Amino acid sequence: MDEKRLDINEIYDKYYRDVYHFALYFTNNKQEAEDITQETFIKIIKSISTLKDPDRLKTWILSIARNTAMDLHRKRKFVSLFPEWVFDKEKDSITPEDRLIQKGEWTELHSALLKLKQQYRTVVILRGLKELSIKETADILGCSEAKVRVDYHRGLQLLKKQVLSNDEGWGLKDGQS
């Protein structure tokens, strides 16, 4: 993107879905995904002048989204004394049709994804679900490409293991957040 033509409205239209998808995958909670998306764009407005290389715009935005999601997660973890209540509240807002749709296997995968450590969850979302390149993922996470490869492989292994353990009722400690 041309440096002079960085316009927040264009940026928003181009990337809001990516940010929201990331946030939703990260939290599996619509309200939290909206909060993260909103906060991400507010941060973008405030700090866009610090972006040195406009070619990095997408990875820069997603790195803000990731940090925002992790911050929010940290805050929620601290105040979340009533997980059942949160869960029930979310359930109440789901219509019978939604429930029917949600019977698909994606729910199982998503709950397994949420149980992964953030380090693995993020890399699975970026690489596996948002299909970013290894280079882009490394750029977002601020780590080496080799680490992305290793973490992605490990993340997927843990995800599969988690899904299996859900099926068979095994407890799993490794790789959980």
Added chain:
Amino acid sequence: MDNRKQDSFDQRFLAPLKNRPGLEPDESFVEKLRTEISQESKINNLPFKPKWRWPVLVPMAMAVLLFSVLTASFVGKETQMDNKSGSDKIAITSDTGDSNKKDNTPKKERDIYQLINDHQAFDRLYNQISKETGSTTVGRELVYYFDALEKDDKDYLREHLEDGYSTKKLTDLVDYYKMADFTTLKVETIYKDTGAFTYQVVISYMDKGRKEAVKKRLILDVTGKTIISDYVTPDSWDKEKDLLVKKKIELIENNLTYGMSKDEAERIFGADYKIIENPEIEGEGKEEWFYQFFVEEGTKSSVESDYIVDFTNLQNQKVGIQFWIGWSSQNEAIRMTVFYTQDGQVFANYLTEEGIRKNQESSLGELKQIGDTFKLSEKERSIYDRFKLDRESKHLKDLGPINVAKLYIQASLDGDAETQYALYTTRPDRVRWSKEEHVGYAKNEKTSSESLLASLGGIQNGIFNEESDFEGFISFETSNGPGFFQMVKDIDGIWKVAFMPIQ
């Protein structure tokens, strides 16, 4: 497992999550955030980026501040002075009179979030359309349109309505909606025209004056700046002229024949035509005869060329009929198109090169209520009566798909299962059951006329959507929402009802 196989396995493993439902954000959230960001960016003075901003901005801000202070004190003094002297100069300060204030205030932009927050029906309309179209544009533009109608914002309306809205017509439109209860506003159906950024939207609301529900079709073109087509039948509609047009149309329709000679055409339709060239036709058929009937004296065409339909004058009833015949190099009619108005609606008939007639109703304006108005036209009735006798397809050869569907409904209303069966397609690749099975089923499964008309009566006001050379569907409104009725052209070129038990 090699790497490629592993990758493919991983992709399949993640696929349900990648395609999970509810992945997209709510349109109302997207729109709300867009508004917030836009406002926030204005506060932050975006768009910008340069790294040299601060060193320049700080002295600039200081300069502006200093200037503001000086100006404020100067203006303050001026105002005080002018107040004393009663001079008109006071108008340039903020203490202006109301009328001046109104003139100087920049036009307030519509805020979709504010509107849907304040107006439950707008919220419903906006969310429903956004969900159906996957875009916020159409919903937003419709909400803006109805808000402008409600607030009598003629500037906005003039800017967003299709060309040809004179001040009088605009006033008619605003007056027409005066009795509309916008709290009951609902979207009945919405279709996107294939290959275009045009949407046909059917809305409904309660009319407080007439004390009845009104359904209306609008067209939104969102290619660039949104242009809305909305049509209101003028109060002064000339019913007598309608009758004359109707008679003439029957004469034209009954004599439209593919391959007719120029002599024949002149004998039947008269010699009062203009010879024109249609630049949109390549090769044969460039030459056209252009007839206009029932033209009000002094009427000026609203289009730049005679090969273009003059919708404005047709809608204003200043022109009753426009009719074109395209000629081959052997002077045989190879194309005919006729446009005319009835009861405030523009209708069109085409005779294509394949000799097939297509009827198309104007997709604008108020829709007749479903059910109670279902009626075969005189022509349909006479064909239906003939068809019932021997059930031979040849009787249907001049009918379009909607006409045939209407005969099917009539046969259902009459409880005539055999005629109904004879209206099904005979294409070998279409699944059919036997006549005996059909008759037996019809005997056991009797449907009341009311429920039949409630579910299918809207077909007569429907739109035929061609899917291929021999297939298409009629989209129409039912009392329960949008309805679709599949039609198939038999090998002999005659439209029939597709065999679908749910139809």
